[in-house]
Amino acid sequence: MKLVRFGPKGKEKPGLIDPQGKIRDLSDVVPDIAGAALTKKGLAKIAKANWKKLPVVSSRARIGSCVGGVGNFIAVGLNYADHAAETGAPIPSEPILFNKAPSCIQGPDDDVMLPKKSVKTDWEVELAIVIGERCRYVTKKDALSVVAGFCICNDVSERAYQIERGGQWMKGKGCETFGPLGPWLVTTDEIADVQKLGMWLDVNGVRMQTGSTKTMIFDVKTIVSYISEFMVLEPGDVITTGTPPGVGLGMKPPKFLKAGDTMALGIDGLGVQKQKVIAWK
Structure with missing residues (x-):
């Protein structure tokens, strides 16, 4: 579904x-x-x-985040080998975890707003996991049994806040509008192999990111099992799983978003997002 x-x-x-x-x-x-x-x-x-x-909804209706009432919005950093290489970061021995604020979640086509005084806001197409069953200490073997489905996340990131202000990644990850989810939540039965999904992201019509979930360092099963060691996961919790190469931070010289830019991003079987970047207001 x-x-x-x-x-x-x-x-x-x-x-x-x-x-x-x-x-x-x-x-x-x-x-x-x-x-x-x-x-x-x-x-x-x-x-x-x-x-x-069931009643048909107007095609003009706004599409919101595909998950409501999210309690925990968890993210995995440096989870693609090719992305770690482009940023010069070592391959992590265990998943790097941080929180995105649930208040940053929005619809897939809503405007992305630059934070006040932002100078290094970046893009990241990511596969997001939506939890469907309360779990703790779930095994890798059983991990997919607690997943309701998958969706696209644009893990928008302000790099100066993330890297240059004390080393706490969540500072640059939870700003208002920095968590577009959707357009759809696709249930697990519709995804033949979640580790073989193509991914892409364009800025102003120019391809920036091209990748695949096959280059994940830690796969979906590992991520869900690992996080459940440290916290109880509840239905509706969202885990966004890292990005492939092509982020602005990794370019030479680096490139970042500015007001008026547009982003389009997609993952095989999960639809497409489109966002306009606007100034802080």
């Missing part, structure tokens, strides 16, 4: 993409694409709904 959330900011409703690509309103089936709706039981309830009888 491809699950979406649509409507004005803060008032999104749950939806389903039907076989013709239209959004169907799931409001009478589940209250939101969040929490209990993402468990095995919740997804089974959605799957049993007769989509043909």
